[in-house]
Structures are given as structure tokens and as C-alpha cells.
Amino acid sequence: MGTDFLKLTGKRVVVAGVANKRSVGFHVARGLVEAGCEPIYIVRTDARRDELIAKLPRLAGTDAPAVYVLDVEDEAAIGPVCARIGAEHGPLAGLVHSIAFANYENGMVPFHETGRADFLQAVQISAFSLVELSRALKPHFEDDASVVTISISTTRMASENYGYMAPVKAALDSSIAFLAKSFSADSRVRFNAVRAGLLKTSSSAGIPGYLDSYLFAEMSILRKAALETREVADTALFLLSPRSSGINGQGLVVDAGMELNYFDKSIVAGATRPS
Structure with a gap:
């Protein structure tokens, strides 16, 4: 097997939403x-750009990383920034959308008490920004480019400490199918989601009560070891590559088998016969 198995050598891919090395x-x-x-x-910010420029050569092996500042809440800025990226780095082989935000400043509240402003802000940043970025970058995509977003393993489980983000991610998941369809009218650009299980990231650390859920997920996973961020990223890499050319409009669950094992006998015993 050749060294260029993913067939990505020499290509350029936009990665939106790099927070830190986790x-x-x-x-x-x-x-x-x-x-x-x-x-x-x-x-999102100048501070993040400066931090990445300082750290990326050491962390990611790049000599002069191209970093653009764009707050996706600023609708007027999306077009110009994407046009600049396309002019300076196109054609583009793909886009990774790893952007999500929910306002938990006031703690977790029952879902029916979710504020309109908080919900709509989360939808705009976490879901509709995929539509906006894809639209703005469309003229700069290669004909067979691949767009990959990072979602969650299930939006049908009412996890209390995830709040209103599960419905928001459901909107993101649904958008994948509609983007795949609408882009197919004049291109072969593909859209897919990596639907990740619970991960230990800086953004998840800000969710109230997340740690307990993360530890429970680790117990539920078949191998009894937590899902690694690298494993989610590796799936995204596959979806970005021409090796996945037959996959379009899909969400690939990456949870190390967690959803298969909620009735593991040790978990059931712990819940029904606590010590």
C-alpha cells in the first residue's frame, strides 16, 4: 500500500473551530x-489566532500556518473572509466544521425553560454556520470536495446535562442531507457528519455535570476505555479523503460501541443493587 493512502497530499482543507490541542x-x-x-x-478571535500561530509549528508540524479570524455570528464577515481564503488558497479540497456553542452562564435549566435568545444563538453558531460557510466557500471548492461536520452520537437521548444542544445538533445533522442534495445540482461536493460520543475537550469541560456523564460513558463503552479525540478525528480524515467518495449525506457514529452496552450487567447491578 502506498504512503498516500488518503490521497490528500498537496491538497488544502479549511478547518473551522480549532480551540486548542485537545x-x-x-x-x-x-x-x-x-x-x-x-x-x-x-x-473566532484575534487572541486565538495569535495563540495558534505561536503554537501550531510545534504542535502540528507546520512552518507558517494560515489562520483567519472569523466570528460566525458576524454574518457580514463570512463572505469576505471566505472569499479571501479562496483567493489565497483555493481550490479547496474540503471543509471541517467543528464549531459549537451554548450559553451555560446561568447553569443548566430544564429544557422547557430554555431562553429563546440562547437557543437561537446556539442554532446559528452550531448549525446554521455550516450552511453559511459552505455557501460562501462553494465557488472555491474543488468539484469533488468533502465537507465534514462534528456532531454527537445521538440526539434522541434526553441527557439533562446536555440541555438544548441535542436539538441544535439534530438541526445540524438534518442540514447534512439538505446540503448534500442542494450542492448535487452542479457539483460532486459531499457532506457528512462524524457523530462522536462523549469526549474530554475544553468545550465539554464548560458543560455543567459533564464529567459524571463522561465517566458513565467510559463504563458503558465495550472496551471500558474512553473514546479518544484522535479516533473521531481519524474518521473525519477518512470522510475528507477521496477514499470515502461513496459516502454522502451520512452521519457516522463514533462511540466505540457505547450505544450497544447500556444494559451491561455491571451497570445494571450498580444501578439496582448499589453498595
Whole structure:
């Protein structure tokens, strides 16, 4: 087997949402570099850009990373930033959308008490930004480019400490099918989601009560070891590559078998016969 198995050598992919070295976006970017592909970074703030420029050469092996600042809440900025990326780095082989936000400043509340402003902000940042970025980058995509977003393993489980983000991620998941369909009218650009199980990231650390759920997930996983961010990133790399050309409009669950094992006898015993 050749060294360029993913067939990404010499290509360029936009990675939106690199927070730090623990984030999915960072692990995807590092995998792209290892595959001979150049990541083009989108971050939310100038401070994040400066931090990445300082750290990425050491962490990801890149000499002069291209980092663009774009707050996706600023609708007027999306078009110009994407046009600049396309002009300076196109054609683009793909986009990784690893952007999500929910306002938990006031703690977790029952879902029916979710505020309108908080919910709509989360939808805009976490779901509709995929539509906006894809639309703005469309003229700069290669004809067979691949777009991959990072979602969650299930939106049908009413996890109390995830709050309103599960319905928001459901909107993101549904958008995949509609984007795949609408882009198919004049291109072969593909859209897929990596539906990840619970991960230990900086963003998840801000969710009230997340740690307990993370530990329970580790107990539920068949191998009794937590899902690694790298494993989610590796799936995204596969979906970005031409090796996955037959996959479109799908969500691939990456949870190390967690959803199969909620009735593991040790978990059931712990819940029904506590010591």
C-alpha cells in the first residue's frame, strides 16, 4: 500500500473551530499535515489566532500556518473572509466544521425553560454556520470536495446535562442531507457528519455535570476505555479523503460501541443493587 493512502497530499482543507490541542479540529488538522495536506484555519478571535500561530509549528508540524479570524455570528464577515481564503488558497479540497456553542452562564435549566435568545444563538453558531460557510466557500471548492461536520452520537437521548444542544445538533445533522442534495445540482461536493460520543475537550469541560456523564460513558463503552479525540478525528480524515467518495449525506457514529452496552450487567447491578 502506498504512503498516500488518503490521497490528500498537496491538497488544502479549511478547518473551522480549532480551540486548542485537545479539540477535534486540532487533531483533524494534525492528521491532515501528516497526510501531506495543508490545513487553512478559521478561528473566532484575534487572541486565538495569535495563540495558534505561536503554537501550531510545534504542535502540528507546520512552518507558517494560515489562520483567519472569523466570528460566525458576524454574518457580514463570512463572505469576505471566505472569499479571501479562496483567493489565497483555493481550490479547496474540503471543509471541517467543528464549531459549537451554548450559553451555560446561568447553569443548566430544564429544557422547557430554555431562553429563546440562547437557543437561537446556539442554532446559528452550531448549525446554521455550516450552511453559511459552505455557501460562501462553494465557488472555491474543488468539484469533488468533502465537507465534514462534528456532531454527537445521538440526539434522541434526553441527557439533562446536555440541555438544548441535542436539538441544535439534530438541526445540524438534518442540514447534512439538505446540503448534500442542494450542492448535487452542479457539483460532486459531499457532506457528512462524524457523530462522536462523549469526549474530554475544553468545550465539554464548560458543560455543567459533564464529567459524571463522561465517566458513565467510559463504563458503558465495550472496551471500558474512553473514546479518544484522535479516533473521531481519524474518521473525519477518512470522510475528507477521496477514499470515502461513496459516502454522502451520512452521519457516522463514533462511540466505540457505547450505544450497544447500556444494559451491561455491571451497570445494571450498580444501578439496582448499589453498595
